[in-house]
Amino acid sequence: MKKIIKHSMWVVVLFLLIGTVQAQEGEVLPSESEYKDPKTKIWFNTYGNIRISKRLFWDAQTHFRFEESKNTPWIGQIGQVYNRHAIGYIYSKKVNFSLGGVLRVNFNTDEASEDRSVVPEFRIWHQYQFAMPLYNFMIYHRLRIEHRWTQDFPDESEYIFRNRWRYMFRAKIPLSNYKLEPKTLYVSPEAELIMQSGKAVVASPMEDLRLTATLGYILTPRLTVAAGMMYSQGQTLENGGIYKQNWTMRFHVYFSPDIRKVKNKLPAIHFED
Numbered sequence: 001m002k003k004i005i006k007h008s009m010w011v012v013v014l015f016l017l018i019g020t021v022q023a024q025e026g027e028v029l030p031s032e033s034e035y036k037d038p039k040t041k042i043w044f045n046t047y048g049n050i051r052i053s054k055r056l057f058w059d060a061q062t063h064f065r066f067e068e069s070k071n072t073p074w075i076g077q078i079g080q081v082y083n084r085h086a087i088g089y090i091y092s093k094k095v096n097f098s099l100g101g102v103l104r105v106n107f108n109t110d111e112a113s114e115d116r117s118v119v120p121e122f123r124i125w126h127q128y129q130f131a132m133p134l135y136n137f138m139i140y141h142r143l144r145i146e147h148r149w150t151q152d153f154p155d156e157s158e159y160i161f162r163n164r165w166r167y168m169f170r171a172k173i174p175l176s177n178y179k180l181e182p183k184t185l186y187v188s189p190e191a192e193l194i195m196q197s198g199k200a201v202v203a204s205p206m207e208d209l210r211l212t213a214t215l216g217y218i219l220t221p222r223l224t225v226a227a228g229m230m231y232s233q234g235q236t237l238e239n240g241g242i243y244k245q246n247w248t249m250r251f252h253v254y255f256s257p258d259i260r261k262v263k264n265k266l267p268a269i270h271f272e273d
Helices: 002-018
Strands: 039-051 056-067 077-092 095-107 118-134 137-150 160-174 184-197 206-220 223-235 242-255
Touching: 056 095, 077 118, 184 223, 206 242
Parallel strands: 039 242
Antiparallel strands: 039 056, 056 077, 077 095, 095 118, 118 137, 137 160, 160 184, 184 206, 206 223, 223 242
């Protein structure tokens, strides 16, 4: 366990080193950090871990993300639609890896804009997740690396390439039972640091710091529902001295069907997220 904690600390240090860059030439930084007014958002997320063989599973995720409009908070307009998929490999009951792609559809939420209303975004992502049982709850360490191609809404905009370096620490603590089993209410605190790098990223390496508290309920061994609140902040790409802020309500459905024949099935493992 000490080795895992030490490893996690080195991961965070690595992210900070990756994000250490010089100020962009010609960019005017404010004399002190400036924070934009927080935006309010709502995310509806589904997470599917579908077992397809002894060691392989299909990671199927769909996200619908809404945000405030000028007159309506929280769910005033659609912001993004995610389709994130991967093939995962189960190394052990506590370790798994994934590799796949993302198609994200970005909607122009600037109500005064006359540019395009929708643009696609493409990503390749790979993930490494480690589960640790501790007393009667679970701790998860997740390292996710994304290679991202994004485009702005004006017609002449070109795609820019960025890498995202993400580390998440998450706990899952039962409240209504001693174990994490069906008919159990649980709480899940979570912290995720998202760094970015690339030619377009010079003075704004910290894209997002997300702090989340979630309440969930395990309905069956293969179905869980959850809801929570997330506060996030991060540097804007245009100016590293200006920070964006968000308050986001998140609603999740986790499902894990097993499409194999009965004789090939293994006991449940700790790879849900």
